[in-house]
Amino acid sequence: MVKRSPEDYLRLARERGVDLSRADTDYAQLLRNLPKNEQRAMDRVLALWEGFKQRNEGASEREVDDCIEFIREVAMGIQGIRPDPSVEDREAVAHHPAVSTVIQYWKLFSRHFFLFQKPLGDEITKPVRKYIQTVLPLSFPMSAVKRPRRFATLPHFGHLAEQQWARDWHVYRRPSVRVYDWASLSTHISSSSRIGEYFESTCREGSGRGLRFKDVQFVVFYNEDMKPELGLRLVRDAKGMTYIPHARPQHVLYEGRKPCPLSRNGFLFHLAFLLARNAIEGHETIDTLLAVKPNPGEDISVIPWTKGIEGHPFYPNIRSKGVERAVTISARIRKLGFRAGYIDPPRPHEFRASSLLRVSKYHSEAERRKHAGQRDNGTYDKYYASPLAADGQGSYFHGESRKEVLERFQDMTICRNPSLLLALPAESLAELADSEPMKKLQAELQELQLRDASDPKTKKRINELYQETRRLKREATRVLQEQQSSAPQGTTPEPCYLRSLFDRVRYLMPERDRLSKALFQSALLRDPPGLEALGDLISLCRQDKEVEYRPGLEPQKCNCKGRQGGYNWKHVYNCYKKQQSSPTAFCFVCHEWVSGESEWTQHCSQHLEHPASIPRWCDPLTYAGVLAAPGLCPFCLGDESMPPESRMRQFIRTDEWRDHLSDCITRRNRRQNTCSQAHCSHPHCQGRAPFASPEKLIFHIYDDHGCIPSQSKLDFENGKRKREQEEQHGSKNKRTWRSRRSRNHPLTKQ
Numbered sequence: 001m002v003k004r005s006p007e008d009y010l011r012l013a014r015e016r017g018v019d020l021s022r023a024d025t026d027y028a029q030l031l032r033n034l035p036k037n038e039q040r041a042m043d044r045v046l047a048l049w050e051g052f053k054q055r056n057e058g059a060s061e062r063e064v065d066d067c068i069e070f071i072r073e074v075a076m077g078i079q080g081i082r083p084d085p086s087v088e089d090r091e092a093v094a095h096h097p098a099v100s101t102v103i104q105y106w107k108l109f110s111r112h113f114f115l116f117q118k119p120l121g122d123e124i125t126k127p128v129r130k131y132i133q134t135v136l137p138l139s140f141p142m143s144a145v146k147r148p149r150r151f152a153t154l155p156h157f158g159h160l161a162e163q164q165w166a167r168d169w170h171v172y173r174r175p176s177v178r179v180y181d182w183a184s185l186s187t188h189i190s191s192s193s194r195i196g197e198y199f200e201s202t203c204r205e206g207s208g209r210g211l212r213f214k215d216v217q218f219v220v221f222y223n224e225d226m227k228p229e230l231g232l233r234l235v236r237d238a239k240g241m242t243y244i245p246h247a248r249p250q251h252v253l254y255e256g257r258k259p260c261p262l263s264r265n266g267f268l269f270h271l272a273f274l275l276a277r278n279a280i281e282g283h284e285t286i287d288t289l290l291a292v293k294p295n296p297g298e299d300i301s302v303i304p305w306t307k308g309i310e311g312h313p314f315y316p317n318i319r320s321k322g323v324e325r326a327v328t329i330s331a332r333i334r335k336l337g338f339r340a341g342y343i344d345p346p347r348p349h350e351f352r353a354s355s356l357l358r359v360s361k362y363h364s365e366a367e368r369r370k371h372a373g374q375r376d377n378g379t380y381d382k383y384y385a386s387p388l389a390a391d392g393q394g395s396y397f398h399g400e401s402r403k404e405v406l407e408r409f410q411d412m413t414i415c416r417n418p419s420l421l422l423a424l425p426a427e428s429l430a431e432l433a434d435s436e437p438m439k440k441l442q443a444e445l446q447e448l449q450l451r452d453a454s455d456p457k458t459k460k461r462i463n464e465l466y467q468e469t470r471r472l473k474r475e476a477t478r479v480l481q482e483q484q485s486s487a488p489q490g491t492t493p494e495p496c497y498l499r500s501l502f503d504r505v506r507y508l509m510p511e512r513d514r515l516s517k518a519l520f521q522s523a524l525l526r527d528p529p530g531l532e533a534l535g536d537l538i539s540l541c542r543q544d545k546e547v548e549y550r551p552g553l554e555p556q557k558c559n560c561k562g563r564q565g566g567y568n569w570k571h572v573y574n575c576y577k578k579q580q581s582s583p584t585a586f587c588f589v590c591h592e593w594v595s596g597e598s599e600w601t602q603h604c605s606q607h608l609e610h611p612a613s614i615p616r617w618c619d620p621l622t623y624a625g626v627l628a629a630p631g632l633c634p635f636c637l638g639d640e641s642m643p644p645e646s647r648m649r650q651f652i653r654t655d656e657w658r659d660h661l662s663d664c665i666t667r668r669n670r671r672q673n674t675c676s677q678a679h680c681s682h683p684h685c686q687g688r689a690p691f692a693s694p695e696k697l698i699f700h701i702y703d704d705h706g707c708i709p710s711q712s713k714l715d716f717e718n719g720k721r722k723r724e725q726e727e728q729h730g731s732k733n734k735r736t737w738r739s740r741r742s743r744n745h746p747l748t749k750q
Contacts, residue, residue, distance in 0.1 A: 034115075036205040038108075045108045048074055061113060061120060067128050071109075075102045075132070076140055082478065083143050084344065092141040099144040102132050150413040151354040151386065152346035157189065159416055160333075161263040163340035166516040169501035170339065171624050174318045176276070176541040179269050181332055184315050184324075186266025187234065188348060191251035192355040192372050195348040197236050198315060199326040209237055210323035214310040218280060220292050221300035228293045229255045232270060238373035249373045255525045262533050263519040271525070272534055276541035281306045286534060290526060339498075341420040343481050350414065353384045357410075361403070386410060421480050422498045424473060426699035432476050441465050441472075497617065497706050504615070505623040507591075508547045511536040546624040552591035569626045570652075588630035588650055589615065597645075604644035608637070611683035618682070619706035620654050631657030634705045635664045638681025661701075662709040669694055680704075 034042065052070045053059045059066040078097035106128060113120050137144065164182060172178055188195055196203065198211040217233040231254035241248050253267045262268055274280055275289070281304045283289040294301040313323045330348055337345020360368045365377055374380060388409055391401040424432065432438055445465045451458050495503075506513045515536050523529040549555055550569045557576040576593075577584055585600045586593050589607065594600045607613050620631035631651030636642060651657035669678075678697035679690045682705060691697045701707040 035203050037202045042108045042112050045074070045105055046112060048077075049109065061109075062124065064124055064127050067120075067124060068131050071102065071106055071128055071132060072136060072140070074105050075136060075142070078102070078105075083145075084147060087145050087147055088143040090141060090143075093143045096140065096142050099133060099137065099142045100146075102136070102142065103129065106132060148413070149353060149384070149386070150346070150350045151357060151410045152350040152414060153354050153407065153411050155411050156346050156414055156416070157264075157351070158261075159340045159342075160185075160336055160346075161261075161519070164336060165263060165512075165519045167499065167502050168336070168339060169498060169505070169623075170335075171546055175543045175546050176273065177318055177332075179273055179537055179541050180315055180318075180324075181329060181336075182263075183266060183269035183273060184329060185333060185348075185351075186264075186269065187251075187253065189351045189355050190253060190266055191234065191236060191249070192352050192359060193236055193249075193251075194239055194352060195330055196326040197238055197373075199329055200323045201326045208323055211237070211314040212310070212323075213279070213305050213312055213314055216314055218274070218303045218305065219300055220294055220303060222294060223254075223257055225257065229257075230267070230271070230289070230292075231255070232267065236373065240375075241373065249371060251371075257524075259522040259524055259527070261520050261522055262525075262530055265525060265530075268525050268530065268534060269537060272537035273541045276538045277309075279306055279309055286531065286538075339422070341416045341418050342414065343417065343420060343478075344414070346414050354410070356380065356384050357386055417481075417484060419484075419493055419496075421477060421484055422496060424477050424480065426702035428476060428480060429473075429702075430695075430699070432472065435472075438469070438472060441469055445469075494616075497703075500617060501621070501623075504617065504621060505547075505628040508550060508623060508626060508628055511539045511543075512546075515540075547626045550591070550626050550628075552586060552593065567626075588627065588652070589613065601643065601645050604648035607648055608644055608683070611686070614683050616682075616684050616704070617706040618701075619708075620651055620657055627652055633657075633660060633664055634680060634682035634685075634701055634707060635661075635668060637683055638686070658709055661707055665694070665698070665709055 049061070049070060052073060056066070056069070059070070061067060075097060078101060080093075080095050080097040080101070082094055083098075106125075110120050110125050133144075136142070161182075164178065168178075184198060187193070187198065195201075200207065200210050211234065215235045215237070219231050219233060220228055221231060223229040231252055234251050234253070236249045236251060238248050253270060255267055256265060271289075275284070275286065278284055280289060283292065283303070292303060313321075315324050315329075316322065317324045317328070333348060334345050356368065356372055359371055360380075363371070368380065369375075369377060372380065372384075386406075388406050391403065391406060394400050394402045394405075433442075445462065448458055448462050448465070453459070502516075506516065515533060518529050518533040518536070521529045525531075525534065549567050553569050553572045553576070555567055555572065558572045559575055559579055560571075573586060577586070580595065582595050583597050583600075584593055584595045585603075587603060590613070592603075594603045614637060615629060615632065617629065618632040618634050618637075619629070620627065621629040631654065633649065633651075636647050636649060639647060651660065678692075678694045680688060680697060680700055682701075685704075691700060698709065
């Protein structure tokens with residue numbers, strides 16, 4: 001190559017427009033292009049500063065005293081969260097911010113002047129920081145202790161799997177969300193990633209960065225047994241590697257050689273949504289895909305994606321079809337942990353820490369560092385390594401290390417209570433209703449509900465009062481949860497209302513019913529249980545809603561010939577009933593139509609003669625827009641003086657059922673003329689000792705039968721409601737399936 005002179009470089013640069021582009025770049029502006037989340041936080045702090053200056057004329061950011069007074073006001077105005085009792089048990093710091101939080105506010109404040117105005121300088125920033133760390137906590141207690149490293153281990157993953165697939169009552173916007181979430185959680189754990197490296201993190205807000213099909217290769221290869229096996233290779237958009245894409249970590253997922261519980265086979269869930277999306281070119285069915293082998297003479301071959309899909313998100317947002325946000329899926333995983341019985345559920349980053357700990361057991365430091373996307377070992381040693389590092393007893397006395405024992409103790413960093421309270425019991429709820437804060441809220445709420453409902457200010461204030469009501473419930477529930485014992489019990493208690501929901505509705509969802517068993521069998525993907533699970537997962541991904549129809553009220557029973565836009569169980573029920581020539585009733589308990597009045601009486605008698613066929617829970621339950629269980633009266637069920645059809649009266653409207661309960665309780669109290677004892681006549685409570693008072697009976701039917709009579713103090717929403725909201729039928733609200741009780745509980749507000 002001919003050696004080029006400086007003039008040659010200059011000539012080529014001018015040809016490319018160096019003189020024209022010189023003034024086009026505002027280099028100072030490059031430093032000011034902040035991520036959206038940081039800009040919002042900075043704007044929030046500046047708004048506080050502007051308010052402070054208006055209240056304190058002459059205040060300046062160049063005066064240390066003014067800055068100290070400002071940051072003191074900010075600190076005392078921050079609504080903190082309850083610290084972990086194992087880390088910080090001082091009651092005085094409850095709901096106070098941590099020292100690190102206040103320092104972060106100060107950093108945002110000083111950074112604004114560094115970027116956009118004259119920097120404050122060390123003569124301002126250092127004294128204020130010292131004040132926050134040493135002086136302020138003396139008058140305003142704040143926690144300075146950092147949360148210890150926790151590890152989300154395999155047992156924790158198993159608890160989440162059991163909740164997600166065998167017990168979960170939550171209704172997602174689309175059934176496919178359940179599959180996508182579990183697939184992405186499996187990938188997150190298998191690759192020891194940060195959750196924001198596959199999804200759009202808050203630090204990359206608006207960038208659209210996340211895992212896309214172009215970052216993933218679908219392959220078939222011969223495994224160690226020379227059998228064809230399918231797999232995925234993913235390239236992770238790791239933190240700090242935006243400008244060095246060649247250094248990004250790569251990871252693989254595959255079918256697996258050894259049988260394991262199918263819930264642990266992350267590739268199974270990926271294969272399900274890929275087939276449901278027709279993402280694999282030339283392979284739309286399970287059979288054709290599993291028959292693929294590597295090309296002749298090769299040990300591994302790439303199976304191409306469907307043309308045009310390369311730029312699509314691998315884990316899409318169900319609403320926008322864009323890249324899913326990391327904060328959204330993190331919140332869903334956290335709420336799943338609450339439902340699984342964790343008072344402080346495992347977080348995605350704690351799965352990363354545990355995964356790296358396991359990887360270090362089988363791989364070298366260099367391999368672990370490359371796998372984690374880290375530059376040096378110091379990051380792992382400082383932030384991820386377990387403080388429980390060695391078995392000193394075994395090493396000294398026995399000359400061996402019991403590493404398995406250490407892993408058991410790491411399980412204890414995140415504690416679970418299988419019987420954790422998910423809602424306030426009736427007696428505690430009544431005490432909360434009688435508390436002064438709740439009485440004030442309810443009094444103001446009742447006053448506002450008498451005003452013009454279209455007034456925006458009234459609407460806003462009503463919403464604020466409902467939010468405050470929910471906050472008081474959350475706090476009361478949290479206190480009870482912390483007091484609740486998690487010691488192993490000799491007998492398994494009956495599931496509470498929320499934990500019994502899935503068993504009440506599983507018959508509506510045959511795919512999920514089968515998956516609740518199949519996913520916990522040890523098998524390979526190509527074994528019969530694996531293929532059955534794969535087929536059901538594909539069906540879930542293709543469904544628009546959790547429940548397609550109710551047994552006994554199938555769409556073909558409607559005689560309107562498709563004039564209805566979608567499935568409406570109530571329309572089918574009324575339509576089919578009108579078609580019958582003789583009186584016909586539908587049993588919502590056993591899903592059968594019964595023709596004739598005498599036949600219906602006999603059918604009700606059979607239920608009453610076999611108490612096991614009568615549900616324990618008596619509330620009308622609507623799940624995913626379909627009535628799953630009718631309302632029953634626990635008192636009428638056990639009243640032998642009534643005819644069978646009256647005892648087994650079914651309520652499909654919540655308001656009628658609750659009014660009937662109130663009337664029934666009033667009549668019983670008058671008839672029995674008792675104010676000291678009260679009996680529950682539900683067939684499941686036969687032989688139970690009487691309750692000390694009618695109020696205790698109300699508590700019992702709330703806790704054990706899911707009943708809330710009208711105008712009860714347990715009902716916090718006595719205001720006017722639209723009928724469709726009260727009935728919970730056909731509403732588009734995503735929480736319409738829940739009973740009145742579960743809808744009010746903070747852990748079920750998704």
